[in-house]
Amino acid sequence: xxxxxxxxxxxxxxxxxxxxxxxxxxxxxxxxxxxxxxxxxxxxxxxxxxxxxxxxxxxxxxxxxxxxxxxxxxxxxxxxxxxxx
Amino acid sequence: xxxxxxxxxxxxxxxxxxxxxxxxxxxxxxxxxxxxxxxxxxxxxxxxxxxxxxxxxxxxxxxxxxxxxxxxxxxxxxxxxxxxx
Amino acid sequence: xxxxxxxxxxxxxxxxxxxxxxxxxxxxxxxxxxxxxxxxxxxxxxxxxxxxxxxxxxxxxxxxxxxxxxxxxxxxxxxxxxxxxxxxxxxxxxxxxxxxxxxxxxxxxxxxxxxxxxxxxxxxxxxxxxxxxxxxxxxxxxxxx
Amino acid sequence: xxxxxxxxxxxxxxxxxxxxxxxxxxxxxxxxxxxxxxxxxxxxxxxxxxxxxxxxxxxxxxxxxxxxxxxxxxxxxxxxxxxxxxxxxxxxxxxxxxxxxxxxxxxxxxxxxxxxxxxxxxxxxxxxxxxxxxxxxxxxxxxxx
Numbered sequence: 001x002x003x004x005x006x007x008x009x010x011x012x013x014x015x016x017x018x019x020x021x022x023x024x025x026x027x028x029x030x031x032x033x034x035x036x037x038x039x040x041x042x043x044x045x046x047x048x049x050x051x052x053x054x055x056x057x058x059x060x061x062x063x064x065x066x067x068x069x070x071x072x073x074x075x076x077x078x079x080x081x082x083x084x085x
Numbered sequence: 086x087x088x089x090x091x092x093x094x095x096x097x098x099x100x101x102x103x104x105x106x107x108x109x110x111x112x113x114x115x116x117x118x119x120x121x122x123x124x125x126x127x128x129x130x131x132x133x134x135x136x137x138x139x140x141x142x143x144x145x146x147x148x149x150x151x152x153x154x155x156x157x158x159x160x161x162x163x164x165x166x167x168x169x170x
Numbered sequence: 171x172x173x174x175x176x177x178x179x180x181x182x183x184x185x186x187x188x189x190x191x192x193x194x195x196x197x198x199x200x201x202x203x204x205x206x207x208x209x210x211x212x213x214x215x216x217x218x219x220x221x222x223x224x225x226x227x228x229x230x231x232x233x234x235x236x237x238x239x240x241x242x243x244x245x246x247x248x249x250x251x252x253x254x255x256x257x258x259x260x261x262x263x264x265x266x267x268x269x270x271x272x273x274x275x276x277x278x279x280x281x282x283x284x285x286x287x288x289x290x291x292x293x294x295x296x297x298x299x300x301x302x303x304x305x306x307x308x309x310x311x312x313x314x315x
Numbered sequence: 316x317x318x319x320x321x322x323x324x325x326x327x328x329x330x331x332x333x334x335x336x337x338x339x340x341x342x343x344x345x346x347x348x349x350x351x352x353x354x355x356x357x358x359x360x361x362x363x364x365x366x367x368x369x370x371x372x373x374x375x376x377x378x379x380x381x382x383x384x385x386x387x388x389x390x391x392x393x394x395x396x397x398x399x400x401x402x403x404x405x406x407x408x409x410x411x412x413x414x415x416x417x418x419x420x421x422x423x424x425x426x427x428x429x430x431x432x433x434x435x436x437x438x439x440x441x442x443x444x445x446x447x448x449x450x451x452x453x454x455x456x457x458x459x460x
Contacts, residue, residue: 009362009434010445058432061367077364077432081448084361084392084433085268085348085404085424094217094289095300143287146222162219162287166303169216169247169288170203170259170279170413184329187347194400196351199344201417202332206341208411255339266353269455272346272421279413310414 003070005038007048008079011055014048024070031057032066034076049078056081088155090123092133093164096140099133109155116142117151119161134163141166171242172231176223178250186262190242195264199275207254210294216249216258219287223247226286234263234278238270245278247288277314284311316387317376321368323395331407335387340409344420347406352399355439361394361403364432368392371431379408379423383415390423392433422459429456 001024007015015038028037032052039049049055057064058077070076086109092100100123113122117137124134134140142149143162155161171193175181183202191198205214231243242264252258261278265271290301316338320326328347336343350359376388387409397403406423410416435446 006364008364008432009436012362058364058367061364061370063430077367079364079432080434080445082429082432083435083446083448084363084431085428085452091219093219093287094291097217143219143222146219146225148285162222164219164287165289165300167284167287168290168301168303169218169286170283182329183332183343184327187328187332187345191347191349191400191402194352196349198328198347198349199420200332200347201413202336202343202345203413204336204341204343206411207339255336257336266351268346268348268424272417272424275344276417279417 003073004075006075006077008077011048011079014044016044029069030066031059031064031068031070031076034070035066035078038078054080088158089160091160091162093162096133096164099129101129114154115151116144116149116153116155116161119155120151120163123163139165172228172235173242173244174224174227174231175246176218176220176227176249177246178248180248181246181257181260183257183260186244186246186260190244190262190264193241193264195241195271196266197268197271198262198264199268199271200263201259201261201275201279202257203259203279205252205254205256205258211254211292212295213251213253213293214258215251215291215293216247217289217291218247218249222287227282230278230281230285234274237277238263238265238274240265240270240274243274243278245282247282247286249288280307280310280314283307317373317380318387318389318391319369319372319376320391321363321365321372321394322391323393325393326391326402326405328402328405331389331391331405335389335407335409338386338409340386340416341411342413342416343407343409344413344416345405345407346420346424347402348404348424350397350399350401350403356399356437357440358396358398358438359403360396360436360438361392362434362436363392363394367432372427375423375426375430379419382422383408383410383419385410385415385419388419388423390427392427392431394433425452425455426459428452
């Protein structure tokens with residue numbers, strides 16, 4: 001399944017890009033699994049996703065918990081806890 | 086003792102003036118006694134001070150309860166509860 | 171920096187905000203009270219006790235500055251006749267952090283309502299009446315004790 | 316009347332206040348967040364998630380309008396680089412009565428801090444670092460549940 005991934009703040013910096021399209025392998029059905037799969041790429045990905053508890057996520061522009069199912073999402077964003085205002 | 090009296094809002098309107106100087110008689114030593122003494126003048130004064138629990142007071146520009154002693158005050162103000170803001 | 175004004179002239183909230191933003195504050199809060207135009211009032215008139223009013227407002231501002239470590243507090247209150255939609259009162263506070271600025275702003279307008287010698291008279295067409303004090307205002311002021 | 320803007324350009328709190336004063340409201344509250352200038356920060360940069368940010372802010376504003384019967388709510392948030400003293404965010408609320416306007420204003424800035432996808436990066440001289448989220452912000456946002 002093709003999925004657009006967005007990265008923000010230090011996640012984006014570590015990964016080295018703000019956006020990419022990926023083909024999810026079988027078995028990667030939750031945000032947690034997605035984070036683990038990305039971390040396994042090594043390099044900047046390993047650095048960005050070394051501590052999953054520091055990662056927050058949105059599916060199709062809505063915040064979701066890490067155990068959320070990706071389902072038929074078009075877009076998943078991964079980022080640190082927000083710090084606006 | 087000479088004392089300046091100030092009246093505000095509907096107290097002022099009922100009394101018919103915003104300010105007057107009075108000589109306090111012996112025995113009028115508290116705000117309550119002052120209010121009773123003024124009410125006894127009749128007319129607009131009786132109207133203004135018919136219900137002492139609707140009256141608030143300040144001595145020399147500081148709010149005081151009705152049982153406060155007038156003492157050596159220069160100025161006593163009598164008025165309804167405040168409604169600013 | 172405390173700025174207290176009681177005046178017949180209108181005031182400009184934007185200018186008041188600009189004046190308290192200096193000094194490195196991270197947070198500025200404001201409250202503006204206006205003459206409501208939804209209850210038939212044609213004129214609102216504000217009477218006050220000159221001298222005592224300014225002293226009472228300054229005392230409140232000093233309490234707020236001390237309690238919330240404000241870098242600035244401004245209170246502007248109009249007196250005299252006003253039309254619906256016109257601004258009556260402005261309270262502005264500046265502090266390092268948002269909760270301090272917001273709490274101090276609430277404190278000042280709540281306490282001003284019960285501790286500053288102002289009286290409102292509403293005119294609706296031919297009929298004028300003095301506004302009654304509200305027990306809800308006393309309750310709001312008590313929150314801060 | 317809800318007005319949500321995310322922009323790189325500066326904004327004018329006085330103009331924002333003026334825009335929400337119409338409509339007969341008796342009470343207008345505002346909060347302005349500024350880049351503090353007392354902790355050595357030379358540049359603050361705001362990143363956000365275009366599209367989601369506006370949707371999140373609009374959702375918060377709709378909640379506030381419904382909960383406090385606001386006649387208007389405005390949120391303006393800058394993104395991009397900013398210097399100390401510059402305004403980052405403005406929240407303005409208009410309501411019939413003061414407590415509603417003030418509570419809604421606090422709600423919006425508290426919840427914005429935890430529910431809108433913005434990220435701050437501070438630069439001090441040559442060193443840049445992403446700002447950590449604060450547990451005190453989570454606690455403040457929880458107050459409104």
